[in-house]
Amino acid sequence: MVNVKEQVPNSIGAWVAGEWQGANTASETLPVINPATGQPLTELVENSASDVDAAVQAARSTFESGIWSRASVADRSTVLRRIAQAIGEQSETLAQLETLGAGIPISQSRGRHVQRARLNFEFFAEYISQAAGPVYDQNPDYLTFVRHEPVGVAGLIAPWNAPLALATMKLAGAIAFGNSCVLKPSELTPLPFVPLMSILKEAGVPDGVVSLVNGRGPVTGAALVEHPQVDAIAFTGGTQTGRQIAATAGQTLKRAVTELGGKSANIVCKDANLERALDSALLAGFSNNGQQCLAGTRLLLERSIAAEFTDRLVQRVNSLKIGPPERDDTEIGPLISQAQLERVQGFATLAHQSGLDVLTGGQVVPGSQGFFFAPTLVRADSNSQPVCREEIFGPFVTILEFDDLDEALSIANDSEFGLVSYIWTEHLGSAMRAADALRTGVVWINTPLYRELRAPFGGFKHSGIGRDGGDWSRGLFTEAKTVSLPRRDFPLARMGAG
Numbered sequence: 001m002v003n004v005k006e007q008v009p010n011s012i013g014a015w016v017a018g019e020w021q022g023a024n025t026a027s028e029t030l031p032v033i034n035p036a037t038g039q040p041l042t043e044l045v046e047n048s049a050s051d052v053d054a055a056v057q058a059a060r061s062t063f064e065s066g067i068w069s070r071a072s073v074a075d076r077s078t079v080l081r082r083i084a085q086a087i088g089e090q091s092e093t094l095a096q097l098e099t100l101g102a103g104i105p106i107s108q109s110r111g112r113h114v115q116r117a118r119l120n121f122e123f124f125a126e127y128i129s130q131a132a133g134p135v136y137d138q139n140p141d142y143l144t145f146v147r148h149e150p151v152g153v154a155g156l157i158a159p160w161n162a163p164l165a166l167a168t169m170k171l172a173g174a175i176a177f178g179n180s181c182v183l184k185p186s187e188l189t190p191l192p193f194v195p196l197m198s199i200l201k202e203a204g205v206p207d208g209v210v211s212l213v214n215g216r217g218p219v220t221g222a223a224l225v226e227h228p229q230v231d232a233i234a235f236t237g238g239t240q241t242g243r244q245i246a247a248t249a250g251q252t253l254k255r256a257v258t259e260l261g262g263k264s265a266n267i268v269c270k271d272a273n274l275e276r277a278l279d280s281a282l283l284a285g286f287s288n289n290g291q292q293c294l295a296g297t298r299l300l301l302e303r304s305i306a307a308e309f310t311d312r313l314v315q316r317v318n319s320l321k322i323g324p325p326e327r328d329d330t331e332i333g334p335l336i337s338q339a340q341l342e343r344v345q346g347f348a349t350l351a352h353q354s355g356l357d358v359l360t361g362g363q364v365v366p367g368s369q370g371f372f373f374a375p376t377l378v379r380a381d382s383n384s385q386p387v388c389r390e391e392i393f394g395p396f397v398t399i400l401e402f403d404d405l406d407e408a409l410s411i412a413n414d415s416e417f418g419l420v421s422y423i424w425t426e427h428l429g430s431a432m433r434a435a436d437a438l439r440t441g442v443v444w445i446n447t448p449l450y451r452e453l454r455a456p457f458g459g460f461k462h463s464g465i466g467r468d469g470g471d472w473s474r475g476l477f478t479e480a481k482t483v484s485l486p487r488r489d490f491p492l493a494r495m496g497a498g
Contacts, residue, residue: 004093004096009042018201021045022045023045027048034370035371047220059182077176080128082204083200087199095113102160105330117164120168120171134146143487145482153180153229160336166236171183171210182211182224188336225249231254236260257466261293262293263417264294264297264422266285281296285297289394299398301402302403317360318360336371344394347386347390348378354387378399379398380399383414417459417462421438423445455470
């Protein structure tokens with residue numbers, strides 16, 4: 001059995017040019033806290049603007065050398081497959097480190113997060129081996145084709161709620177297309193990236209292609225976004241931070257894709273398969289401790305089924321197993337931090353003060369040592385309530401009722417967010433109406449939490465700008481170059497010939 005606590009280093013610094021960098025006299029250190037206990041696990045060396053510059057310079061030098069940027073597709077694909085294989089072989093270590101630092105139940109770290117990290121590298125290995133550029137031969141005088149060349153140095157900023165899965169989506173895409181990159185994971189969840197850097201090196205990623213910097217967004221993240229030699233930014237995180245990143249990136253005309261918050265509607269119609277819809281409501285609202293941007297946090301129930309569905313949902317929520325995230329049977333672990341615990345508690349308090357019906361939960365788990373909040377259901381009387389408008393980011397679901405599909409779609413779209421939406425119905429016409437009407441980047445019909453990596457993922461409105469996945473990742477991480485050549489000699493105007 002892997003004991004990852006013995007593998008946690010005393011200090012975590014930056015990874016630059018294939019080596020770990022320690023602290024210097026000016027470095028600030030940040031505690032890395034175990035959210036299940038509230039106790040420190042290790043310390044993180046926060047990287048300054050000069051540290052970030054060193055990482056970017058290493059990435060730029062390696063990119064210009066061509067050792068990776070001009071490597072063949074076959075060679076890059078082989079390395080990506082080796083990374084995927086190594087992640088599979090070290091999956092238990094990676095899963096336990098993710099659970100230790102993020103509080104994600106170990107069954108979910110094993111079954112979803114680490115497997116998704118492995119799949120990200122497998123997917124891009126396959127994608128680059130199949131992708132091709134268009135050829136245009138409609139003009140009889142010219143043949144024109146399109147090349148996709150690496151953009152250069154990419155800055156990758158990943159969140160704390162799904163550290164490996166979301167960081168490796170960006171990382172695999174960036175290096176698949178020949179870029180160098182600098183990755184900044186959340187300062188709250190650095191642990192799984194320590195073995196990941198070794199995996200990359202041992203798989204054959206040249207030193208300098210991937211660097212890792214650590215620290216808070218306003219310090220380390222800002223330095224990365226502002227750096228003039230960073231050509232593209234891929235960010236997943238909060239909406240307010242995303243706005244700042246997009247504005248800053250625009251000052252140096254670097255491209256940016258931001259995947260931001262959500263307040264997703266989960267619509268359950270009276271003709272739905274209610275057993276599956278009930279299972280989905282729990283998965284969409286409470287898996288990953290409710291800390292996921294695509295959570296179905298607004299549960300919209302058709303009025304004729306609302307009472308029975310709610311009663312059954314309350315029973316199931318009350319039966320969720322809350323406990324240490326390293327236990328195999330735990331379904332709900334801790335929130336990521338004391339600050340997040342206080343935020344979620346604040347919304348529960350507001351629900352009580354507003355006279356809303358708190359059906360279950362609404363408080364810190366009694367006697368818990370870490371940042372445990374009881375899974376919460378609130379029946380709201382209007383979509384205008386703050387608990388229906390703002391992203392809470394915890395195990396907190398609000399219930400609204402509707403009379404017909406038009407009303408449900410109107411409620412669902414009445415949000416500043418537009419990341420994903422869910423609808424449960426056995427009526428094909430209703431499903432297609434929803435697919436047409438819902439203003440979200442993803443619509444899930446009779447299914448929860450499915451990610452098709454070949455398709456674009458991203459949001460409408462305040463849920464982000466741009467997409468990733470397949471062709472859309474290629475659009476972020478490459479420059480399109482048009483090349484035209486003559487198919488035959490043809491008359492040219494002879495200026496100055498008299």
